[in-house]
Amino acid sequence: MAASTSERLSVLDVARGARQAANKLALLSDGIRREALLAVADALVSRQSEILNANQLDVELASEAVARGDMSRAFLDRLKTSEAGMSQMAAQVRAVAALQDPLGIVLSATQLDDDLKLYKVSCPLGVIAIVFESRPDVIPQVAALTLRSGNAVVFKGGKEAANTNAALLNTWQDALKLFSEIPPNATNLIHTRTDVAELLALEDEVDLVIPRGSKEFVRHIAKTSHIPVMGHGEGICHVYVDSAADPEKALAIALDSKIQYPAACNSMETLLVHHDIAPVFLEEIVKRFRSAGVEVRGCSETVSLAGSEAVFPASDADWSTEYSDLVVSIKVVDTMDEAIQHISRYGSRHTETIVTDDHCTAQDFMNRIDAAGVFHNASTRFADGFRYGLGAELGISTAKLHARGPVGLEGLTTYKYKLVGQGHTVEPYVRGERSFKHTPLPS
Amino acid sequence: MAASTSERLSVLDVARGARQAANKLALLSDGIRREALLAVADALVSRQSEILNANQLDVELASEAVARGDMSRAFLDRLKTSEAGMSQMAAQVRAVAALQDPLGIVLSATQLDDDLKLYKVSCPLGVIAIVFESRPDVIPQVAALTLRSGNAVVFKGGKEAANTNAALLNTWQDALKLFSEIPPNATNLIHTRTDVAELLALEDEVDLVIPRGSKEFVRHIAKTSHIPVMGHGEGICHVYVDSAADPEKALAIALDSKIQYPAACNSMETLLVHHDIAPVFLEEIVKRFRSAGVEVRGCSETVSLAGSEAVFPASDADWSTEYSDLVVSIKVVDTMDEAIQHISRYGSRHTETIVTDDHCTAQDFMNRIDAAGVFHNASTRFADGFRYGLGAELGISTAKLHARGPVGLEGLTTYKYKLVGQGHTVEPYVRGERSFKHTPLPS
Secondary structure: OOHHHHOOOOHHHHHHHHHHHHHHHOOOOHHHHHHHHHHHHHHHHHOHHHHHHHHHHHHHHHHHHHHHOOOOHHHHHHHOOOHHHHHHHHHHHHHHHHOOOOOOOEEEEEEEEOOEEEEEEEEEOOEEEEEEOOOOOHHHHHHHHHHHOOOEEEEEOOHHHHHHHHHHHHHHHHHHOOOOOOOHHHEEEOOOHHHHHHHHOOOOOOOEEEEEOOHHHHHHHHHHOOOOEOOOOOOOEEEEEOOOOOHHHHHHHHHHHHHOOOOOOOOEEEEEEEOOOHHHHHHHHHHHHHHOOOEEEEOHHHHHHHOOOOOEEOOHHHHHOOOOOOEEEEEEEOOHHHHHHHHHHHOOOOEEEEEOOOHHHHHHHHHHOOOOEEEEEEOHHHOOHHHHOOOOOOEEEOOOOOOOEEEOHHHHEEEEEEEEEEEEOOHHHHOOOOOOOOEEOOO | OOHHHHOOOOHHHHHHHHHHHHHHHOOOOHHHHHHHHHHHHHHHHHOHHHHHHHHHHHHHHHHHHHHHOOOOHHHHHHHOOOHHHHHHHHHHHHHHHHOOOOOOOEEEEEEEEOOEEEEEEEEEOOEEEEEEOOOOOHHHHHHHHHHHOOOEEEEEOOHHHHHHHHHHHHHHHHHHOOOOOOOHHHEEEOOOHHHHHHHHOOOOOOOEEEEEOOHHHHHHHHHHOOOOEOOOOOOOEEEEEOOOOOHHHHHHHHHHHHHOOOOOOOOEEEEEEEOOOHHHHHHHHHHHHHHOOOEEEEOHHHHHHHOOOOOEEOOHHHHHOOOOOOEEEEEEEOOHHHHHHHHHHHOOOOEEEEEOOOHHHHHHHHHHOOOOEEEEEEOHHHOOHHHHOOOOOOEEEOOOOOOOEEEOHHHHEEEEEEEEEEEEOOHHHHOOOOOOOOEEOOO
16 A cells, blocks of 8 residues: 555554565565666655655744754754755665675575475565654665565654655655556555554564664663564763773774764763773873863773863763763773773673774673674774675664674575475484484585 | 572572673683583483482472372473483483584674774673473573573573472582583572562563473563563464375375374474365375374365265364364365465464475475475474484574574574774765775685
8 A cells, every 4th residue: 555545544454464565575586676776766866856845844844843942953953854865865775776685595505314405595574664753764775675675664754754754655655666566565654653552562463673763762662562673772882992002093993983973873982991001091082082072071080190170070870871972981990801891781782892902802802792893993983784884774783682783684584494305204214214414505 | 609509599699690600601612611511411310310319209299289180191291201311311412512613603704994804703692591391301401502502591490390400400510510611600590480570570681581381381471571582482384285296295294294293383283285186185184194093174175075074174263273282174275375375374484384296386385485494395393403403402483583493502692793903993984085895704
């Protein structure tokens, strides 16, 4: 059903329609999925004035809300798109089309016995629900990733972006009409919070929920539903400057990790500094932070080394705060063990960096830290699907199961075991008349 | 802490101790983990009289419960172990020791830029909780799998097996005392339902819950906790006999899938038969089922073809029933589409078999069916970790995320991304002064 008609369908009907669409999408060839995305990218450009008009409507309503004090300026900024924004959306869709097919990959193959072969083959998850707040670019980006991976998708966007989202989805669905193999309910839009609550209860119809928004939002969805959720709670990332660190590398990495884009989840919140290097390092990094406009909060040793005019005393709450802003906390540690304990206690298992020229120390840190990313002599800001070479990113998972760290197309797939025999039964193996060979086959 | 002392610890203390142990276990060498398992296997044999005495105590108490009518005979049978059972447990532990190390495997490696390399490396999950009912062999089997994969484990067994479980765990922990690198709280035992409820709330301390028991039990755990759960709800598996099936293969596969071990989750519950082959096939399979003591329930066409004296009429409830017993339901379908629709509606996405000599039909069935296992000309009973060559099995997952189908050691691991640079910051890439190479490295 097109977006305009799904308003008239019950959420259960939408979900069941999506399930039927998913069954068909799983069978589409790589070529069709790629061509369809290129057609959509063209349509996003050719119909951009229609989409921008819709966006203008949303922006006007939002501006009134900002004037009334009901909405933040930052929210309005995220809502607004432009011709450049539209080109970027189209480029993202084309980039996803260019990615290698994630489906039908033989992950392993085993000859169990004569004429009995087992294949573990990647396949789509099925129906993905995306619940997001205002950013309009989520629709083309996520719709592209789900179509590329053969999944159906149900969107629920913020009501502030309702016109933009509807225009984007209409464009998307119209472009796909040229491809008779692609069912119209491959992409779906639901509208209200009640709809979301209904959807989150449909465990049999929805395979994965991806909430995009604040950590409270992600947590709320995870608590509400028993459908698996992929999302990240928060990013409390650390840079640990070891006693054997090269101070220049440490300065560059600490600065980049903090100031390059402080709102990102992969930015550093707390800098840990070995006490042997603190006297030479702290004064300089604090000076650099302050000239970059960063507020510095430090432990007592940091304050005494860098001066109380430059560093505010940190409270216990600072160690567990994701500032997402130009604020940093600094703690001096006596040993790497202390740094690891601090990270284990306060970190969110997102990304942790050690700066050191001692290879063994680096290995030890990377083996002992339990996080999606453990970095040596590199900025925490590298924790990103594009930078990792995944081509596109759905988000960064701080969960350990299924997908961890930046999630690309692979995170939208599962696998099935295909077993091909010639009438094989297990009875002869149980009786001991036959035994398994278990020879690996080239996959 | 040893099992005997964990009674005095709070559940939170047990879980935190397990987390600390997990941090150490993650760093153990392959050799130590293997040697430790071999030592435990020896101890299970050398201390078997102590374990069997404890088991005898449990069996006596259970026998009284059976006499009072408070417990089923089948439950008592599962509880009871023997010298042969102990040898089998030791053999299972040795088999796990012999499996390839699942840790430290480089799953992918990419050169992001000069001197900037990204590695995706397998590592343990951390702390695994196992909640199970009576079978005593769960402890050595699961403790072996968790230790082999570098995880700590918290057990909660049924109170009916309390003496057996304590004796098994004491033996296990005593044997590990010879290995100073292995922390004593690598294996832990909690005791009451209240303990379990407390444990299931500790999202930060427990990474995965594995419930082993009835589908109601698994569902209860999944509903109660927001910790990821790995388990399977039910196994409603089908065999579809296509019009192009070889009748001899179809008979062998249908019989093996039903009668080889009807209580197993990978046994067939419903046989779907194409109407073109039904006249020649149904009479014979019904005769064979009946001589094997299988009660047959069929759709109206089955009844009319095989005779109402041989086949009871099936009700709608039959199609969604996991008999786990010598009962089978049979339905005649007009097309493979109808078979697929039936499986999609009533199946539990566990294992589905097609019997056909038409290769294209088989491919189509296997691509279209959404299940952990899709088989061609092979019994559903092959859906098993040992038969698949995984070496050992924790269970069969009917979930799609993380692990699907038979779950072995790999299901107890996650991965981390290790990034090694030389002081790299993202700023030059954002400014466009440098660009990524993203060259695959040999992994």
